[in-house]
Amino acid sequence: MHVSFSSSKIKKFINQQREKYILYKKMVLMVNESIITVKNLSKKFNGLTAVDNISFEVKKGEIFAFLGPNGAGKTTTIKMLTTLLHPTAGEIKINGYDPVNEQKDARKSFGIVFQDQSLDEDLTAYENMDFHGVFYNVPKDLRKKRIDYLLNFVGLQERKDDFVKNFSGGMKRRLEIARGLIHHPKILFLDEPTIGLDPQTRNHMWQYIKDLNKKEGMTVFFTTHYMEEAEKIADTIAVIDKGRIIKKETPQALKRLTNTRSLEEAFLKLTGKSIRDEKSSSIDNLRMNRKIWRR
Secondary structure, X not given: OOOOOOHHXXXXXXXXXXXXXXXXXXXXXXHHOEEEEEEEEEEEEXXXXXXXXXXXXXXXXXXXXXXXXXXXXXXXXXXXXXXOOOOOEEEXXXXXXXXXXXXXXXXXXXXXXXXXXXXXXXXEHHHHHHHHHHHOOOOHHHHHHHHHHHHHHOOOHHHOOOEHHHOOHHHHHHHHHHHHOOOOOOEEEEEOOOOOOOHHHHHHHHHHHHHHHHHHOOEEEEEOOOHHHHHHHOOEEEEEEOOEEEEEEOHHXXXXXXXXXXXXXXXXXXXXXXXXXXXXOHHHHHHHHXXXXXX
């Protein structure tokens, strides 16, 4: 049986295939596009090397875990990525911007939940959210909708008019997480975000963040001491120790490379079992975190 095709049908078919190919190329580029790039990054404090010549990339839309023992350089790295510290050496790009020389544009690209509490305790929950929304230029009508939605999400809607100084530690943590999401950032930095949260709130928070990551392509960069969180949530894990990145792989690859059955076992095999001391106090971290609001 002979089947003939008109030239118009052939042309239409070719155009359809061309469009599919262009779409495929765009998807490949998006998958491979780096939204965070770090090259030869170092930070020294009075002769002490906190971060030692590290390089890594985080892909757009990736959930990236940054794991290490106490004092390994995790928080120092996040502070450099989020404009709070200037590097001693090296280069950083956040959504294409230099956090040192293009701070304003870099800050618009990300939200952050600090390791230490950074709320204004003399303001109400709603006022803290509103101030943060104004800081990120979220339009008034949209700001109100997002504040109401996020406060309800973290279970604080009924306490929105209460002063933060009267909140428990867990309530403050939930408010900080809501605040970091108000402008739906392209990158969300989470430094030990689930400290002080009960298991239900932890699971609820991660589910919401995973939904944002999936639906909006939001990149997530987080640190945690909960190995099960990193193993369950992260696409890629970088293990840092003594200021240097030891490995950067998927959770499955880390277990395979270390011949272990869990991420915790892999982590201990890579970093050792000795107890580490923090290099700075919580109050030092808090003072540094609050600098962003005073600039």
